[in-house]
Amino acid sequence: MFHSIHALSTPLTLAQTSIADPEARSLVVIFQGIVMGLVQGITEFLPISSTAHLIIFRDILGWKATWSKEAIDGIQFGSVIAVLAYFWKDFNFILKGAWAAFRSGNWQREEWKMFVGIAIGTVPALLGGLLLKMILKKQGITLESPALIAAMSVVMSLLLGLAEKIGSRSREFNQLQVSDGVLVGLGQMIALLPGASRSGSTLTAGLFLGLERATAARFSFLLGFPTLAIATLVQGKDALKETPMALPLIVGVISTIIFSYLSIAWLLKFLQNQSTWVFVWYRLGFAAFLFAAIAGKLL
Numbered sequence: 553m554f555h556s557i558h559a560l561s562t563p564l565t566l567a568q569t570s571i572a573d574p575e576a577r578s579l580v581v582i583f584q585g586i587v588m589g590l591v592q593g594i595t596e597f598l599p600i601s602s603t604a605h606l607i608i609f610r611d612i613l614g615w616k617a618t619w620s621k622e623a624i625d626g627i628q629f630g631s632v633i634a635v636l637a638y639f640w641k642d643f644n645f646i647l648k649g650a651w652a653a654f655r656s657g658n659w660q661r662e663e664w665k666m667f668v669g670i671a672i673g674t675v676p677a678l679l680g681g682l683l684l685k686m687i688l689k690k691q692g693i694t695l696e697s698p699a700l701i702a703a704m705s706v707v708m709s710l711l712l713g714l715a716e717k718i719g720s721r722s723r724e725f726n727q728l729q730v731s732d733g734v735l736v737g738l739g740q741m742i743a744l745l746p747g748a749s750r751s752g753s754t755l756t757a758g759l760f761l762g763l764e765r766a767t768a769a770r771f772s773f774l775l776g777f778p779t780l781a782i783a784t785l786v787q788g789k790d791a792l793k794e795t796p797m798a799l800p801l802i803v804g805v806i807s808t809i810i811f812s813y814l815s816i817a818w819l820l821k822f823l824q825n826q827s828t829w830v831f832v833w834y835r836l837g838f839a840a841f842l843f844a845a846i847a848g849k850l851l
Contacts, residue, residue, distance in 0.1 A: 578799070584615060585800040588627055589807020596631040596808075597773065597815045599712060599752030599831045600838070604701040607746055608842070611698075611851060618800070621696060626788035626801050630808025632781045635773055637809075638816050642774060646670075662726065669733020670775050677740030677779040685744050696746065698851040702842035704747030709835035712752060715759035716828050725767045732761055736775055743776075744783065750776050752835075755828070765823040773816065 591609050595602040603624065610619045636643065649663020658664065739757030743750035751769075754776050758768025845851040 581800045585803025586807045589804040593808045593811025597751050601749035603746040627804035628784045630805040631812040634809050634812030669730040673733035673737020674778040676738045680741030701747035702839045705835045705839040709832045712756045713832040715756045719759035720762040721764045
């Protein structure tokens with residue numbers, strides 16, 4: 553089955569599309585951008601790891617020659633825009649309130665606590681993630697390794713399941729503290745590893761801290777925004793250096809914005825009445841598929 557999919561998708565790579573046929577080439581570029589944006593948009597905010605799915609989809613579809621890791625990081629900018637658009641009122645509320653608290657010296661104000669928690673929580677995510685990435689590279693472990701993706705998917709599914717099982721889910725958004733930002737930020741430290749999932753790690757940490765599911769998800773999006781934005785700019789800065797990638801990246805970013813926005817709205821509504829067990833079982837199934845593909849030398 554894998555070979556059949558690969559055979560059908562191989563002619564869709566830019567390298568194999570005739571330069572003499574610009575119309576066909578443009579269609580291929582648009583199609584690839586839409587598909588990659590769809591995968592990125594749907595998986596970035598569900599606790600299942602967007603980078604892992606992008607890498608695996610890319611390899612299965614035979615698009616590795618076109619979509620480098622830098623290009624994959626580049627289309628994540630669409631998710632940054634989607635978060636900013638969806639939570640614009642929340643960001644505006646926090647920033648205005650934090651500024652008012654700073655001017656008046658009211659350090660107990662809700663917005664100030666959230667601002668400080670997000671700011672402090674961003675630090676371990678960036679520094680810890682970067683350090684972990686450097687260690688893995690020094691050990692010769694590639695961040696695009698299917699084995700690493702599968703292993704992290706298992707680990708994170710078990711942690712999410714444990715958090716769902718023992719979390720009290722008794723605290724709402726207006727009960728957040730600075731310490732929540734720090735601890736959830738620590739949960740982001742492994743998010744640079746494919747298979748870990750930024751939203752998955754922060755959502756899991758929030759559940760462990762006793763946050764209600766929808767609150768944990770909402771807070772994870774707000775707290776993860778600075779890290780997502782900075783990581784996207786740093787990791788995807790080289791994406792546009794390859795001129796042929798300009799059009800697929802633009803299409804991919806637009807597609808990502810649309811599907812990211814829809815994904816955020818769906819997840820927040822879903823978690824109001826449903827548990828996260830569906831994501832636990834999905835991640836275990838995804839890992840099983842990857843281990844089977846690796847064993848069969850398909851990946």
